[in-house]
Amino acid sequence: MTETSIFIMIFGVSLASLLPRILPIALLSRVTFPPLLTRWLSYIAPAVLGALTAVSILAPEGALNISIDNIFIWAFIPTLYSAVKTRSLFITLIVGIICMALLYNLM
Amino acid sequence: MKNIELIEGMRDSIPIVLGYFPLGFAFGVLAAQVGLSVFQATMMSVLCFTGAGQYIAIGVVQAGGAIITAIIANILINMRYFLFATSMVPHFKHLPTLPASLLSYGLTDETYAVAVNRYQKHKASIAYMAGLNLTSHISWILSTFIGAALGMLIADTDKFGFGFALPAMYTCLLVLMISRKSDIIAAISAAVICIVIGYYLPASMSNMSNIIAATMIGATIGVLIND
Numbered sequence: 211m212t213e214t215s216i217f218i219m220i221f222g223v224s225l226a227s228l229l230p231r232i233l234p235i236a237l238l239s240r241v242t243f244p245p246l247l248t249r250w251l252s253y254i255a256p257a258v259l260g261a262l263t264a265v266s267i268l269a270p271e272g273a274l275n276i277s278i279d280n281i282f283i284w285a286f287i288p289t290l291y292s293a294v295k296t297r298s299l300f301i302t303l304i305v306g307i308i309c310m311a312l313l314y315n316l317m
Numbered sequence: 318m319k320n321i322e323l324i325e326g327m328r329d330s331i332p333i334v335l336g337y338f339p340l341g342f343a344f345g346v347l348a349a350q351v352g353l354s355v356f357q358a359t360m361m362s363v364l365c366f367t368g369a370g371q372y373i374a375i376g377v378v379q380a381g382g383a384i385i386t387a388i389i390a391n392i393l394i395n396m397r398y399f400l401f402a403t404s405m406v407p408h409f410k411h412l413p414t415l416p417a418s419l420l421s422y423g424l425t426d427e428t429y430a431v432a433v434n435r436y437q438k439h440k441a442s443i444a445y446m447a448g449l450n451l452t453s454h455i456s457w458i459l460s461t462f463i464g465a466a467l468g469m470l471i472a473d474t475d476k477f478g479f480g481f482a483l484p485a486m487y488t489c490l491l492v493l494m495i496s497r498k499s500d501i502i503a504a505i506s507a508a509v510i511c512i513v514i515g516y517y518l519p520a521s522m523s524n525m526s527n528i529i530a531a532t533m534i535g536a537t538i539g540v541l542i543n544d
Contacts, residue, residue, distance in 0.1 A: 211378055216357055219384045223374050224364035226391035227398075228422055234402035236418035239409050250540045251404035253503040255433040257535030258397065259491040260504030261511040261528045262426055266484040272523060274516055285481050286488065293489040299332040299431070306485025307335075311478030 281313040319444040326448020329435065333427045333449075334456040336486050339479035340368055341457045345464020347372070351379040355465045362461035366425065366454055369525060370394045393524040400532065401429045408441040416443045423450025427483075430490035437496070499542045507535025 211219070243251070268274055270282040289306040296302065341362060348358035353375070365371055370391040377387040402421055409417050420443065428450050435445065495501050511531030514521050521527035 211352075211381070213357075215384055216353065216378065219374060219378070219387050220357070220361050220364055222384060222388040223361070223367070223370060223391045226388055227365045227367040227370055227395045230395050230397075230399035231402050231421045231424040232418050234399060234406060235409060235421045236414060238403065238406045239412070239414050239417060241406070242410075243407065246540070248407055249543065250536050251400075251407070253500070253536035253539030254400055254404045254532060255430060256491070256494045256500040256504040257507035257539065258401070258426070258528065258532040259430055259487055259494050260506070260508040260535060261531045263484065263487040263491050264508035264512050265515065265522070265528065266487055268512055269515065269522060270480070270484070273519065274512065274522075282481065282484060286484065289481070289485045289488050290492070293492040297489075297493060299329075299486065299489050299493075302489035303332045303335055303482060303485045306481045306488070307478040309478070310481030310485075311476065314476055314478060314480075 281310070281317055285309040285313055319442075322442050322444040323448040326445040326450075327452045328448075329431050330428070330449050330452040330456075332486055333425075333431065333453045336427065336482035337368075337453065337457050338460045339482060341460030342464035342468070344368070344371055344375070345461040345466070346468030347375050347464075348461070349465045349468055351375055353378070353465070355462065358465035359458060359462045362458045365391075366423065366457060367391065367395055368425075368457075373523075390524055393526055397525065397529045397532065398424055400529070405429075405432070405441075408436045412441060412443060417446070420446040420450050423454045425453065427486060427490070428453050430487075430494065434490065434493045499539045502542050503535045503539030506538045507531040510534050 267282045267286045268276055268280070270280065276283075285306060288309050289302060292305040293302045344362070345358050348361065349355065353361070361371055361374070365374075373390045373394070374387040377383070377390075401424055405421070405424075423446075432441070432446070432449060439445070491504060495504065508531070511527045514527035514530060518527065521530075
């Protein structure tokens with residue numbers, strides 16, 4: 211690719227990533243949503259995190275890998291335990307990273 | 318008051334920074350490998366703040382594909398932020414629109430989840446958003462720059478366990494997000510649905526459309542159960 215086309219691509223990707231985040235806040239921030247929509251939106255966060263967690267654990271390389279060879283599943287167990295026990299993002303992250311480092315180097 | 322909230326936002330971004338660093342670094346290394354200059358790679362992380370989207374764009378460059386392919390893939394991948402941003406609107410009612418809109422550019426899966434967790438107990442503020450979103454974005458830019466400039470010198474980060482930073486973060490944020498019984502049901506439904514869609518339509522895994530569909534269905538199930 212030429213330098214110009216790389217910059218055109220960067221600009222296009224920038225718009226595609228910028229507009230969906232900015233437009234709702236810019237256009238809707240003075241709009242009051244009906245209660246049913248507000249309730250639906252309150253479930254977006256738990257739902258998307260359920261989906262992201264599942265994909266990041268069960269398809270760590272981009273393709274589904276539901277088997278005992280998938281060390282992400284093993285690391286998930288102590289990580290979930292420390293998340294429930296500590297409710298601390300930082301401690302959970304450290305536990306997860308250490309478990310993964312051990313599994314990666316030992317298995 | 319403002320300073321405290323700014324610092325709280327920065328503090329809450331520390332786990333995100335830890336998670337982004339290896340990813341931004343790896344992006345910088347890859348971008349340099351496919352022939353982007355250090356400046357181009359860094360500018361990409363300044364102007365686009367979309368991990369998966371940037372990886373795909375780099376893949377398109379490598380394959381010599383059309384620019385429009387990278388852009389369409391990014392429209393699909395970034396569609397979920399439309400949902401996230403819309404779900405933030407009720408929290409932002411009292412904020413000035415312009416800075417709230419501009420700072421929403423720093424909205425990612427991680428900053429979104431941390432912010433939603435924060436707004437359960439605190440009012441949203443521009444200072445907190447700035448601390449959280451800008452620190453996260455700066456770490457993304459910086460790690461890209463380091464990866465593109467020095468990538469060849471440093472061994473792969475997998476063996477240090479950094480590959481699990483984002484999964485660990487999602488796991489904890491998921492736990493923090495659950496306060497109602499219907500939250501658990503919405504989360505588990507979305508998890509199962511996105512895996513099932515990914516199983517039958519593997520292509521949906523790469524553009525993350527399975528996550529968008531599963532999120533919308535999961536949220537609908539949450540509303541139907543409602544407790």
